Amino acid sequence: MDATKMAAVGLSASYGRGPAITDINLEFGPNSATAIIGPSGCGKSTFIRCLNRMHETAPRATVTGKVFLDGEDIYEQDPTAVRRRIGMVFQRPNPFATMTIFDNVAAALRFNGRHSREETDKIVYESLQAAALWEEVKDHLFAGATSLSGGQQQRLCIARALAAQPEVLLMDEPCSALDPISTAKVEDLIFTLKRTYTVIIVTHNMQQAARVADRTAFFYLGKLIEVNDTKEIFERPKEKLTEGYVSGRFG
Amino acid sequence: MGARIRHGVNLTATVLAALTLVVVLIPLASILVTAFQRGEAALTSPGFFTESPANPCSPRAGTVCHYGGIAPALDGTLALVGLAALISVPIGLAAAIFVVEYGRDRPSARLITASADVLSGVPSIVAGLFIYTYMAANYPQIVFSALSGSLALSVLMIPIVTRTAEEALRTVPNSQREAAEALGITKWKATLRITLGAALPGIVTGVLLSVARAAGEAAPLLLTAFGNNLGFQGFTQPSDAIPLLVYDFATSPYQNWIALAWGAALTLIVIVLGLSILSRLVLARMARRLRGSA
Ligand SMILES: Nc1ncnc2c1ncn2[C@@H]1O[C@H](COP(=O)(O)OP(=O)(O)O)[C@@H](O)[C@H]1O
Numbered sequence: 243m244d245a246t247k248m249a250a251v252g253l254s255a256s257y258g259r260g261p262a263i264t265d266i267n268l269e270f271g272p273n274s275a276t277a278i279i280g281p282s283g284c285g286k287s288t289f290i291r292c293l294n295r296m297h298e299t300a301p302r303a304t305v306t307g308k309v310f311l312d313g314e315d316i317y318e319q320d321p322t323a324v325r326r327r328i329g330m331v332f333q334r335p336n337p338f339a340t341m342t343i344f345d346n347v348a349a350a351l352r353f354n355g356r357h358s359r360e361e362t363d364k365i366v367y368e369s370l371q372a373a374a375l376w377e378e379v380k381d382h383l384f385a386g387a388t389s390l391s392g393g394q395q396q397r398l399c400i401a402r403a404l405a406a407q408p409e410v411l412l413m414d415e416p417c418s419a420l421d422p423i424s425t426a427k428v429e430d431l432i433f434t435l436k437r438t439y440t441v442i443i444v445t446h447n448m449q450q451a452a453r454v455a456d457r458t459a460f461f462y463l464g465k466l467i468e469v470n471d472t473k474e475i476f477e478r479p480k481e482k483l484t485e486g487y488v489s490g491r492f493g
Numbered sequence: 494m495g496a497r498i499r500h501g502v503n504l505t506a507t508v509l510a511a512l513t514l515v516v517v518l519i520p521l522a523s524i525l526v527t528a529f530q531r532g533e534a535a536l537t538s539p540g541f542f543t544e545s546p547a548n549p550c551s552p553r554a555g556t557v558c559h560y561g562g563i564a565p566a567l568d569g570t571l572a573l574v575g576l577a578a579l580i581s582v583p584i585g586l587a588a589a590i591f592v593v594e595y596g597r598d599r600p601s602a603r604l605i606t607a608s609a610d611v612l613s614g615v616p617s618i619v620a621g622l623f624i625y626t627y628m629a630a631n632y633p634q635i636v637f638s639a640l641s642g643s644l645a646l647s648v649l650m651i652p653i654v655t656r657t658a659e660e661a662l663r664t665v666p667n668s669q670r671e672a673a674e675a676l677g678i679t680k681w682k683a684t685l686r687i688t689l690g691a692a693l694p695g696i697v698t699g700v701l702l703s704v705a706r707a708a709g710e711a712a713p714l715l716l717t718a719f720g721n722n723l724g725f726q727g728f729t730q731p732s733d734a735i736p737l738l739v740y741d742f743a744t745s746p747y748q749n750w751i752a753l754a755w756g757a758a759l760t761l762i763v764i765v766l767g768l769s770i771l772s773r774l775v776l777a778r779m780a781r782r783l784r785g786s787a
């Protein structure tokens with residue numbers, strides 16, 4: 243890996259009792275997608291929620307260690323400013339239920355700064371295009387966001403995150419609530435997005451990791467067991483645990 | 494065999510439900526019918542909503558009684574409840590936002606909720622007495638004023654607004670707050686423009702319910718707004734109100750006033766009933782709007 247966009251250094255986090263993740267060291271390059279895989283409960287969500295400081299919004303949550311974005315520790319910065327640079331897509335689509343499709347995408351622009359109408363229109367258009375949703379919604383941009391199907395809602399959430407013009411995009415099992423066709427669309431989308439963004443995607447679907455990710459990190463019981471190029475992880479894992487997981491012996 | 498028992502249980506339940514409905518509807522229907530019958534003469538006389546009450550009169554041979562209307566009391570009620578809403582909605586809303594959005598498990602948040610619960614159980618006459626005592630000690634010139642009346646009504650309205658707004662805010666899924674937070678939207682902007690927007694129908698319902706409650710209360714006004722025959726004369730003057738008119742006129746010996754009291758009572762019932770039906774419609778709309786998003 244030539245350059246580092248983001249890096250977790252000695253990162254541990256808990257929900258007040260025992261640690262949920264322990265001493266994670268992991269780097270993410272620019273213009274690439276990294277998959278985080280591992281059995282459920284191993285701390286994947288906790289880890290990526292530490293990367294945009296969403297973890298600390300949980301009651302009694304604690305974080306120690308550092309997370310660098312362009313060489314600067316995000317835990318030394320204002321969390322809202324950090325979150326504007328690091329977009330997040332959640333497991334279940336969560337469009338703003340009382341807003342139209344257009345307003346959902348425009349939310350970050352409207353709430354976080356001043357943009358002219360033309361600018362807003364343009365960014366909304368580009369974001370919906372980038373999220374491969376434009377063709378499906380262009381004739382009813384002002385319909386309620388919840389009128390869309392689950393798969394469309396998830397792409398709307400991706401468009402909403404992109405409209406904030408982030409540098410990094412975090413996705414926590416973005417396809418787990420979607421049907422196969424929507425899943426394929428979102429996967430294609432990730433493939434395109436990683437040319438522009440640093441994409442970090444949690445998945446427990448190994449085929450998905452293999453399809454979209456350049457690098458893959460395997461987590462187990464709150465620890466990072468192994469990280470490598472995706473091909474290596476699936477074909478020549480170095481650790482016994484990784485091998486057991488990718489060959490489907492547990493998980 | 495099992496099916497037959499189940500069928501029997503079902504039938505019994507249906508019959509019981511129908512009976513309950515009748516038991517609930519009979520008093521409501523008979524109140525409406527009685528109020529209409531007794532108030533009909535006054536209600537149907539022109540100027541019921543635009544004139545002052547006519548002079549007292551009981552029909553004797555050869556005389557015709559005029560009724561006049563309830564305009565002063567209606568004006569007074571609108572002004573009293575309007576100001577009370579202006580006072581209690583911001584306070585109740587702010588309390589609810591603090592408790593739900595910022596309080597988490599803070600003791601101060603629990604204290605607010607507990608106080609609102611206790612306050613909503615305070616008898617309405619006590620709310621009046623409290624404001625009366627307070628005003629007498631601090632602003633003796635305006636003890637009997639529309640302002641006092643509105644303050645007393647606010648004591649009743651604030652806990653209703655607070656508790657219903659709390660409930661409404663709690664029904665907004667956390668995923669909506671997370672979505673806003675993850676976009677780097679500041680907490681107060683997200684609260685004002687996203688969470689509050691999603692909770693709005695529930696909040697409106699609470700406000701309507703509190704208005705309905707306040708509009709029908711006579712007890713807190715006896716020691717505060719006091720009543721007059723002129724209607725609303727400004728917030729530093731005593732003011733009439735529909736429940737006060739009902740109380741005064743219904744206990745008078747004059748037939749035209751008694752009819753006015755019934756007409757006013759029916760007006761009050763229709764206002765309160767209308768507000769609670771409106772609030773149900775708003776609530777149903779909210780349930781529809783939030784469905785399908787977790
Ligand atoms: N809000 C929470 N409160 C307490 N414990 C939690 C919470 N969320 C997750 N955990 C615990 O933290 C551990 C890691 O969970 P998570 O990061 O969600 O795993 P994954 O995303 O890999 O399935 C689990 O043991 C889980 O029970």
Ligand SMILES: [Mg+2]
Nearest residue numbers: 286287288414
């Ligand atoms: Mg998870």
